[in-house]
Amino acid sequence: MSGVSNSQSGELEKRCTTSEVKPCYAYEVQSLLFRYQSMESMSHNWILNDLSFQVDEREVLGIVGPNGSGKTSLLKLLARLASPQQGVVRLFGRDLTGMGQDEMARVVGVVPQESQQLFPFTVAETVLMGRFPHRSRDRWGTGFGWESGEDVAIAEDAMTTMDVIHLAQRAVTDLSGGERQRTMIARALAQTPKVLLLDEPTAFLDLQHQVEIGSVLRRLKVERGLTVILVSHDLNLVSQYCDRILLLDQGRIVRLGCPEHVIEQGALELVYRCRVLVDRHPETGLPRVTLPGRCMPGGA
Amino acid sequence: MKQPSVTGAPRSCADRLSGGQGAVVSDRGSLVQEAILTRSRLILILGLLSLTAVVVSLVCLHFGAQPIAYGEMFRLLMGAMTREQPGTDDAAADITRTILLQIRLPRVLLGFFVGCSLASVGVVLQALLRNPLADPYVLGVSSGAALGAALGVLCGAGTTFLAEAALPACGFAGGIMALVIVYRMATSAERLPIHSLLLTGVILNAIFSALIMFITSILDPNRSYGMMAWLMGTLTSPTYSGLVGVLVYLSISLLLLFRQMRALNILALGEETARTLGIDTERAKRSIFILTALVTGAVVSVSGMIGFIGMVVPHAVRLAIGADHRLLLPASALVGGTFLMGADTMARTLIAPTEIPVGIITALAGGPFFVYLLLWRKDRLA
Numbered sequence: 001m002s003g004v005s006n007s008q009s010g011e012l013e014k015r016c017t018t019s020e021v022k023p024c025y026a027y028e029v030q031s032l033l034f035r036y037q038s039m040e041s042m043s044h045n046w047i048l049n050d051l052s053f054q055v056d057e058r059e060v061l062g063i064v065g066p067n068g069s070g071k072t073s074l075l076k077l078l079a080r081l082a083s084p085q086q087g088v089v090r091l092f093g094r095d096l097t098g099m100g101q102d103e104m105a106r107v108v109g110v111v112p113q114e115s116q117q118l119f120p121f122t123v124a125e126t127v128l129m130g131r132f133p134h135r136s137r138d139r140w141g142t143g144f145g146w147e148s149g150e151d152v153a154i155a156e157d158a159m160t161t162m163d164v165i166h167l168a169q170r171a172v173t174d175l176s177g178g179e180r181q182r183t184m185i186a187r188a189l190a191q192t193p194k195v196l197l198l199d200e201p202t203a204f205l206d207l208q209h210q211v212e213i214g215s216v217l218r219r220l221k222v223e224r225g226l227t228v229i230l231v232s233h234d235l236n237l238v239s240q241y242c243d244r245i246l247l248l249d250q251g252r253i254v255r256l257g258c259p260e261h262v263i264e265q266g267a268l269e270l271v272y273r274c275r276v277l278v279d280r281h282p283e284t285g286l287p288r289v290t291l292p293g294r295c296m297p298g299g300a
Numbered sequence: 301m302k303q304p305s306v307t308g309a310p311r312s313c314a315d316r317l318s319g320g321q322g323a324v325v326s327d328r329g330s331l332v333q334e335a336i337l338t339r340s341r342l343i344l345i346l347g348l349l350s351l352t353a354v355v356v357s358l359v360c361l362h363f364g365a366q367p368i369a370y371g372e373m374f375r376l377l378m379g380a381m382t383r384e385q386p387g388t389d390d391a392a393a394d395i396t397r398t399i400l401l402q403i404r405l406p407r408v409l410l411g412f413f414v415g416c417s418l419a420s421v422g423v424v425l426q427a428l429l430r431n432p433l434a435d436p437y438v439l440g441v442s443s444g445a446a447l448g449a450a451l452g453v454l455c456g457a458g459t460t461f462l463a464e465a466a467l468p469a470c471g472f473a474g475g476i477m478a479l480v481i482v483y484r485m486a487t488s489a490e491r492l493p494i495h496s497l498l499l500t501g502v503i504l505n506a507i508f509s510a511l512i513m514f515i516t517s518i519l520d521p522n523r524s525y526g527m528m529a530w531l532m533g534t535l536t537s538p539t540y541s542g543l544v545g546v547l548v549y550l551s552i553s554l555l556l557l558f559r560q561m562r563a564l565n566i567l568a569l570g571e572e573t574a575r576t577l578g579i580d581t582e583r584a585k586r587s588i589f590i591l592t593a594l595v596t597g598a599v600v601s602v603s604g605m606i607g608f609i610g611m612v613v614p615h616a617v618r619l620a621i622g623a624d625h626r627l628l629l630p631a632s633a634l635v636g637g638t639f640l641m642g643a644d645t646m647a648r649t650l651i652a653p654t655e656i657p658v659g660i661i662t663a664l665a666g667g668p669f670f671v672y673l674l675l676w677r678k679d680r681l682a
Contacts (some may be wrong), residue, residue: 081572105578112573118430119568119623124335132566133578143561146339146625156332170333171623191577 025090026195026227027055027078034070034077047073049251051087057194057254060065060228061223062238064262067274071231072113072199079110079227091195105133109188111181113199120171123183128155130190141172158189161216174284177204184293185213189220196220198230202237210234214241235289239263240281247271263287337624345621349634353412356638360408360449360645361400365652368400376400401433407537411644411658412637413550414535414603415613419596419636420554422442422610423629427568428588429498433670435610436596439476439589441505445600446531447508450515453527475597479589533606533659535644546602553595554596554633560588599671606659615669 001180032051045261049072055061063071078091080096089096091107106118109130121129131151132144147155159165162182167175172183181204196217202210218241220226238245238259247255249271255262265278268289277290361367361377368376376397418436425434436442452470485500512531516524538546563584566574571581598605613636618628640658643665647658 034551079576081575101575101580102578105576108576110573111578112576114571116570118432120566120618121565121623122335123623124332124336125565125622126569128336129566129569129577132562135562143559143563145562147336152336153330157330165331167332 008094024057024093025054026057026059026092027229028088028093029053029055029078029091030088030090032074032077032084032089034073034082034084034087036073036082046251047262048077048084051251051253053246053253053256054228055227057092057226058221059244060217061230062199062242062245063229063231063248064233064235064238064245065254067249068250069271071248075181075197075199075229075231079108080104081110102133105191107137107193108195108197109191109193110198111184111188111201118182120173122168122174123170123172123179124155124159126172127164127185127186127190128152130158130187131155133191145248154192155186155190158186161189161220162186163212177215178209179207181205182209182213185216193226195227195229198228200232201230202232202234210237217241235263235268239282239287239289246260259286263289337622337627342627345627346630346634347639349631353634353638353641356641357408357412360411360641361404363645364399364404365649366399368396373398373400377405395445395606403537405619406540406543407642407644410538410543410546410602411535411641413547413639414599414606416607416633416673417550417554417599417636418609418640419613419617419628419632420557421592421595421599422636423550423614423625423632424557424560424588424592426614427564427625428585430568430570431498432615433611434498435608436592436599437505437605437610438605439479439482439501439592439596440508441475441482441593441596442600442605443505443508443512444478444481445471445597446605447477447512447515447532447602448472448477450512450527453519454515461548471601472597475593475600478508479593479597488643495498503682530604531655531659533604533662534657535603535647537641538602538606546598549598550595553598554589557588557591558629560584561626561629564588565623566627568623568625574667596626604657604659606640606662608662608670609640612662612666612669613639 004015020150028053032048034048051074063074065071073082077084080089080099083097086156091099091104094103094167128147128151131147131154134146135152136148156165159168162185164179164182164186167179167183170179172180175183181201184199185196185201190197200215201213201217205213215235217228217230221228230238231241240259242259244257245255245259246253247262254271255264255267263278264287265276268276268278277292278287279290280286281288358370358373361373362370372393377400380401399474414619421436422434425436425438428434429438431438451474452678457486482500482504485496516527516531519527563579564576566579567581567584569577574581574584614628617632617635621631640662643661644658647656647661650656
C-alpha cells in the first residue's frame, strides 16, 4: 500500500524529517481499520482494510472506486463523522481524536453528498451558518449570537465564489440540485477551512456547472491554499482536476498517484470488472476514460 | 464565477478605488442583508407580535359569560396595579372586580404562558427531530405526565380535579419517567439516531394512552368526567401564588431553551452537518431534550393535553417569517401564547356557561392543518 507512490512519499518523508515540529501533511492516515457498528457481529468484511496514505497540503486528491468500495466511509473518517476501530488519522500532524468539535470545524469544511433541506432557510442564511464554528462567546448566553460584519463579508465572498450571490434571498428548499450543491460548497467555504472534503460534488450538476466546480476547486487550491479531497464516480472529472487519485476497491488501496498512474486501463478493468478505453485528452494530455461502445468486443 | 478574494476585508479598498465597482458591491451587500435576519427586523416583528398579544389579552379579558365593559376593565386593572383599595360601597362593582382579577386575569395569563411553552417546545422538537410534524407529544412525555396525574387521581389525590397541589407533582414525575424511558431506549446504541427516538415516542404514547384509558374506566363517574376534561386539555383559573410558581418555572426553563437558538439553526440542517459545523450534537441534544421534558411535564400538569399548538404554530410562523430560529422561536412563543388565549376565550364563551375543553378547539383548528400538510406539502415532509 505504502509503496504505491514511492518517489513522491520519499520526497515528502525527507521534508518531514527535516522539520519535525512543523506538520507537512494535511492528512496522515495510518493502518486504518473500519466497519460500521451494526456490522460488528460479522467477523469479516472490513469497510476499510488497513489503509495508509498521506495527503499533501495544497493538494487536490480524488477518491474513486466502485460502489461499496469504501469511498464515502473514508471521507467520513477524515471528517471524523465516524471513528476507526484501529489506526490513526492525523490532521496537520494532530490526532483527530484529540481535537474539539469546533476546532475541527474551523479547519475542515465538509460538503455532504445529498443534503435534503426541510426548512426554508434562505441561501444567505445557509451560507452564513458556515461562520458558526468561528462564533465568539455569547457573553449573556442569550442564544442570538449575531454574526459580525466580517462574518457577513466572508459569507458574501463565498457566495460570490460559488456564483450563488444572486440567489441570496431564495429559500434553499426551492433551489435546483445544482444551485443547492453550490450553496453547500459556499457554506463550507464560509468556514474558511484549510481542508475541503466533498462527497460527489458534481453528482447533480449539468456540464457547465461540473466544469465550474472543477475549476473552482483548483482555484481554491491555488489562491487560498486549500487542500481538497473529493469522492467521485466521475473518472474523467477526477482525472482532469485532481493532482493525485486514490483508487479504492473492497476497502483497500489499489493505486494512489498522479492521474496517469491511476487512470490506466489495467487497473480500471480489474477494479470495475468491465472493459474500458483509456486515451489522452486532446487538450490537456491527461488520461481520458471512455466506455466501450456497443460494436466493440466486451461492450454491451 | 467571479474572482474570489482571500477575505472580505479588501473590498473596502476596492470601493474607494472605483465608484462603479463600489455600487455593485454595496448592492450585493444589501442583497445579503435583506436575506438574513437582522436585529431591526427581529425587533420590529417581535414588537408587533407583543403588541398583538397585549391587545388580544385585553379582548380575552373583556369576553366571558358576562362581558366587562372596556372602560370599567381598564379602571379595575389600573386600580389593581396601583394597589388602590377598592371602595366597598358598590357590591356589583366588587363582583366584577373579583371576576376580572381573580378569575379571568390569572386564567388568561396562564393560557398565554402555556401557549408560549407548547409552541416553543414544538419549534425545538421540529428542528431537532428534523420533522415538521413533531410536537411536544411526539416523545411521549406528555402522555407520561398525564399518566402520572391519572395515577395520582386513582390513589385519591383530591376529589375536585386539579385542586390538589399533588397532581401537578404527579404529572411532572410521570413526564420525567417517560423521558428517562425514551432516552434509555433510544440511547441503548452508542449514539442517538433520530428515527429510533420518534419510534420510541410512538410506542410509549400507545402504552401510556392504554393505561390512562384503563384508569379512567375504573374511576367513579364523577371523577372520570373531570379526568376526561383534563385529558382533553383544560385551563382553569389558578391562584396567584400557584400562577407565580408556574410562571417562574416556565420562564426559567424557556430562557434556558432560548439560549440554544443559534445552535438550533445548525441542528436543523441534520446531525452530520451539525457536527461538521462544530456542534457537539450528543450534548446539545441531551440538554435540549431535558429542558423540553421539564417544560412539557409542567405544562401538562397544569393544563392537560392541549394538542396541535406545538405543531401548527411553528409551522405557520415559519411560513410567514422564515426559518431562522432566533426569530422563529420567540415569535412562535408569542403567537402560541396569543393563540391559546384566544382559543381559551372561545372555550369559555361559545356555549357559556358550559365550558368546552380548550384542547377540543385547538384540535379542531389543528387537525385540518395536519391533513393539509400531509396532502399538499408532502415534499416538505421527511
